[in-house]
Amino acid sequence: MKERPKLLVTCRVFPEVIEHLRPHFVLDGNATDRALAGDELLRRAADRDALFVAAGDRVDRALLDACPRLKIVATGSVGYNHIDIDACRARGVAVTYTPGVLTEATADLAWALLMAAARRLAETERWLREGHWNTWTFDQFLGADVHGATLGIIGMGRIGSAIARRARGFDMRVLYHNRTPAANAADLGAQRCALDELLASADHVVLVVPATAQTHHLIGARELALMKPGSVLVNIARGGIVDDAALAQALRSGRPGAAGLDVYENEPHVHPALLDLPNVVLTPHIGSATRSARLGMAMLAADNLVAWAEERPLPTPVPL
Numbered sequence: 001m002k003e004r005p006k007l008l009v010t011c012r013v014f015p016e017v018i019e020h021l022r023p024h025f026v027l028d029g030n031a032t033d034r035a036l037a038g039d040e041l042l043r044r045a046a047d048r049d050a051l052f053v054a055a056g057d058r059v060d061r062a063l064l065d066a067c068p069r070l071k072i073v074a075t076g077s078v079g080y081n082h083i084d085i086d087a088c089r090a091r092g093v094a095v096t097y098t099p100g101v102l103t104e105a106t107a108d109l110a111w112a113l114l115m116a117a118a119r120r121l122a123e124t125e126r127w128l129r130e131g132h133w134n135t136w137t138f139d140q141f142l143g144a145d146v147h148g149a150t151l152g153i154i155g156m157g158r159i160g161s162a163i164a165r166r167a168r169g170f171d172m173r174v175l176y177h178n179r180t181p182a183a184n185a186a187d188l189g190a191q192r193c194a195l196d197e198l199l200a201s202a203d204h205v206v207l208v209v210p211a212t213a214q215t216h217h218l219i220g221a222r223e224l225a226l227m228k229p230g231s232v233l234v235n236i237a238r239g240g241i242v243d244d245a246a247l248a249q250a251l252r253s254g255r256p257g258a259a260g261l262d263v264y265e266n267e268p269h270v271h272p273a274l275l276d277l278p279n280v281v282l283t284p285h286i287g288s289a290t291r292s293a294r295l296g297m298a299m300l301a302a303d304n305l306v307a308w309a310e311e312r313p314l315p316t317p318v319p320l
């Protein structure tokens with residue numbers, strides 16, 4: 001009988017996903033809250049044929065060099081900027097990801113952050129809990145209108161389109177910026193424009209592009225200065241696309257007026273200047289964190305691994 005390949009699952013996943021994998025692999029799993037990192041990751045990955053990783057795991061040349069038997073890396077995420085794709089290709093290591101299954105949940109979180117930042121939910125909730133509420137005035141805690149406003153979406157792909165679809169219910173005008181025209185833009189009533197024009201025209205801006213060399217610090221001090229006073233910036237894409245230090249500085253000047261952030265340059269560390277600001281809503285990379293989305297992601301990663309073990313075509317390899 002053929003020997004089962006060896007798999008390392010680097011982070012805790014749902015029991016049903018482990019049961020799906022178990023018949024096909026000799027399994028080493030990490031059932032702890034702690035990410036495997038540094039030497040421990042290298043040591044446990046060293047004799048593996050396959051890796052099941054998540055967005056927080058760095059699959060770089062050092063890790064690949066330490067894993068001479070490695071044939072496949074399946075990430076339970078749609079972003080794959082944590083994996084050195086070129087180095088994997090050069091070594092003949094297949095890489096798979098999980099597009100689609102987290103689209104709607106992540107679009108929901110973009111909206112949650114937009115609404116929370118525009119209407120000052122985190123700030124006012126802290127104020128209430130601290131016992132400051134003893135009066136009501138007309139000018140108290142004024143926020144920005146979301147309904148009827150202009151929404152700028154940077155990255156009109158799967159998630160960007162789902163965000164635009166929701167904007168219709170809020171009677172919003174939608175602008176978007178992509179390198180190429182989005183095929184569904186007309187159906188969504190969205191108008192393509194240059195990045196600077198979008199930043200200057202939109203009342204609120206959502207970032208949902210992949211992290212690449214091209215998008216690193218796509219939004220820095222110059223771009224932030226183009227945004228409207230009182231506007232909201234939401235980043236649910238990846239850390240490093242926004243210059244966090246520049247954003248903290250810009251938020252102090254009210255341009256943009258508020259931000260909703262799910263991702264950060266040095267996750268899990270958040271720039272201390274952001275932590276000090278009242279006009280930013282911060283979540284710990286929970287864009288896809290609903291049970292159905294996370295189970296869908298983990299199962300799709302597992303489906304790719306099982307397909308590989310059975311020598312079938314991979315369901316979702318990363319695009320060439």
Ligand code: NAP
Pocket residue numbers: 078079080099100102106154155156157158159160177178179180181208209210211214215236237238262263285286287288
């Ligand atoms: P997608 O369908 O591939 O969409 C990406 C969009 O970005 C495309 O429309 C693409 O259009 C555009 N784009 C790429 N490079 C660009 C550039 N340099 N300038 C302008 N536009 C650019 O991906 P998706 O499924 O929507 O996911 C998008 C990203 O969201 C992922 O890569 C991931 O990092 C992030 N994400 C975060 C969370 C979270 O938990 N916070 C959850 C899910 C996803 P063109 O190619 O035409 O430019």
